Amino acid sequence: MIQSMTGYGKHVVQLPSKKISLELKSLNSKNLDINARIPQAFREKELELRKTIADSLTRGKIDFSLYIEITGEDTTTEVNAGVVKKYMDQLRDIADGDEVKLLELALRMPDTLKTDKEDIDPEEFKTIEAALKQALRAINIFRTEEGKVLETDFVNRLTTLEQLLQQVKDMDVKRLGTIRERLEKAVADLKVDLDANRFEQELIYYLEKYDITEEKVRLANHLDYFKTTLHSDDSNGKKLGFISQEIGREINTIGSKANYAPMQQLVVQMKDELEKIKEQMLNVL
Template structure:
């Protein structure tokens, strides 16, 4: 089973005087990269919340947001009157407008609100942790669903590669015969007398350099290993990536040894299928 690094999870809790929303978005990344947006009042709990994310998501570029909306009369913020008046004074010098308009502009500027730091209520934090667990559960489910789509695509691509490999195996005797025929014709065109036994030995040596038996065996093994890893219980994106590199190495070697246009066409198709696998592999956990 594989898991995608793309996901989204959200959970909202309603407390007596405020609504708290937890949002998680993730994209592909080589490592775990968490970008957190948390109100200042909750900063002391940031490391704990980050650890919860790391334990569940493992890898990916994660945007984490904790949003608080006051729905009751409670508020911890006050207007910083001195700062607002200073902004209004400066704005009046560079732009025309009534006091209401200047006030609207000033309130959008930094540091216009001051917040008294209070200890986080334990019951409230328990609710936040519960909401985080729900959001994480949602994003993991999303990642699993995306992973199922990726897995179906990988299975199809591997089947196509196996089919193309069988065509290569079927074509190989014909390819060697064609290569041998071209060499014999080239020597005949030289119109020189050669020792038949020596020529046959050199010909065999030359054809051995074009032999792809080992490459065919290794490629078949790599394709089988890819399928086995794909069906494992854990998502092994990095391991599948390494196997893909080995698959590519064997395909490239077959292409360089082919020396036969029909087989090289099959190699091009194999490279196309592998490239599609590699593109999708970037998103696998």
Template sequence: MIQSMTGFGKSLIQLPSKKITVEIKSLNSKSLDLNARVPSQYREKELLLRNLIGSSLTRGKVDFSLYVEITAEETTATINAAVVKQYIKQMKEIVDGDETELLKMAVRMPDALKTEREEIDEKEFASIELAVNRALEEINRFRADEGKALEKELNLRISNIETLLAEIITMDPDRINGVRERLRKGVADLKENVDENRFEQELIFYIEKFDITEEKVRLDNHLAYFKDTLNSVDSNGRKLAFISQEMGREINTIGSKSNYAPMQQLVVQMKDELEKIKEQLLNVL
């Protein structure tokens, strides 16, 4: 079962004095690219949160945001009275102003407020971890649902290539007969007597250069392998991408060897289907 790298998850936890909101969103990326926005008071726990998210999502461009909203009368900042008084005293020496106005100015000065570092409450952080895990569950459900749509699209494109390959296999004898007749006509137009045995040997050699039997077999095997991988338990976008590259090599070789317009038209259609597969695989986990 494949999964998409696109997803979104959100979770809210209400504590007695705080509301914790966790948001996780992801887009496609070759590897895990995690951007975390964490309030400064939880910075020492950021690595732990990163490991938690990375072990669950493994790939994708991931944005993780942790928001903390104070819902009760609680603050860690206090006025540094001695500093504020000193500011007011200095300003009075410069200008004779209203003390209320001077106070407004003083509290905006550096060090007018002092913030005591708040230690992380382990019970509170356990609630944050719970919120992160819930958001991860939601984003993984989102990815799985998107993966079902991707799987349906990929199966359709593979089925289309299989149908086109069957048409190529059906018309291949006519192509070879066409090559044989063109060669015979070319020799006849020369109005020269030729050794029939030697001509047959050269004809066989020439036709072998245009033989696509191996390419047809290998492409059929790649298509079957792609479907098996697509239906496996684990999502493996990289493996599917490698298989699609091998499919592309066989399709290109068939096109270059065919030397037959109707078959080349089918090859063009196969290439178009394969490009659509590659576009979708960019978003497969």
């Protein structure tokens, strides 16, 4: 079962005096890249939170946000009264004004608020860890649902590739016959005497260079292997990417050997389907 790297998870916990919200957003990335936005008071716990995320999400560009909203009367921020009064006195010396206007201006100045650093409450941090695990569970469910959509798209495109490959197989006999006729006509137009046996040997050697039997077999095997990997227990986007590269090589070789316009048209359609698979592959975990 494949998973998408695109996902979203959120969990909110209401404490007696605080509201704790955690959000996780993920996009595609070659490796795990975590961008954390957390309050300054919890910076010392950032590594622990990152490790919890890394244990659950192995790849993707992850935006992690932790919001703490004070909903009760408790607060660690206070007005620095001495500094505010000093600013008001200085402003009063510069220009006359009523006290309310002076207070408004003073409060806009630096250092008018002070915050006492709180020690992290162990119980509160346990609550945050539990909430993070809930958010991780939500984002993994999201990724799984997105993965099902991708899987359906991959299966449909693989079916199209198999149908195109079958058309290539059906066309191959006619293609070789057409190439042979074209070569025999070109030699006949030269109006020269040739040794029939030697000509036949050279013709067979020439036609072998256009033989695509191995490419057809390998392409069919790669398509089967892609399907098997797609339905495996683990989501392995990198492995699927490698298989799609091998599929592309076989399609390109068939195209270069085809020397037959109808078959080359089929190859173009196969390349188009494969390119769409590769685009979606960027989102697979």
